[in-house]
Amino acid sequence: MPLLEVAALRKRFGGVVALDGAGFTIDGPGIVGLIGPNGAGKTTLFDIVCGRQSADSGTIRFENRRIDGLPPHRLARLGFARSFQECRTLNEETCLDNLLFAAQDKRLGHGLRGIVAPPAQPRDAARALLATAGLERFANTPAGDLSFGQRRLVEILSTLMAAPRVLLLDEPASGVNPTLLATLAAVLREAAPRLGLLLLVIEHNMAFVMGLAARIVVMHQGAILADGTPADIRADRRVIDAYLG
Ligand SMILES: Nc1ncnc2c1ncn2[C@@H]1O[C@H](COP(=O)(O)OP(=O)(O)O)[C@@H](O)[C@H]1O
């Protein structure tokens, strides 16, 4: 039974066709990159998978169960989480509180497996996560005082607090400096197997996503142009013509 099956998604905004039959099947946990030119439909696809928008047609199955049309809170309860293209930290709140707020009302407790075993307190789990990103010294600092890249990390650590089963990251590397990018990659590479997570990453930074993902899905004009290993994708003539070239 596949973990996630997205089939024949279509979505129009007025005269604009954002999704034109996009679909793919993901068999199990791991890291999958989603790339393609601006306007290809990547964010719309994430919005639909997370229940933030509804498709005009098409289906989404999670462990064989139809989930298209479910509202975001139901999907969150099933283990779906996401980040947004623009960074959404709570800048007045401390980094620690950003993580603690993110865990509230989700799957806390159930979710903290593996971060600190056994999790004494959500607070301990949050501190442990901050430490994995080298941010423990900012635990009591308002997120707004951090650099953009550090806030990105705080945002992504926050999504991990609920120990999601499917995490959708929309351009996590954009605006993040190379040092913090290496940290971000290390955090994700460590978290994905530990949490048994399916991580779907939209990204324009090819070095980052090709180094992180075992599989790359390429979108173009609302459909899937190519799907394969990073090596396959780099060598794919259609992808080079439409995007990489
Ligand atoms: N809410 C919206 N209203 C109107 N058009 C939209 C909306 N969201 C996306 N689009 C259009 O749909 C297409 C796909 O957008 P998007 O999914 O954001 O692409 P990507 O994330 O790959 O850059 C684009 O042409 C975009 O302008």
Ligand SMILES: [Mg+2]
């Ligand atoms: Mg986008």
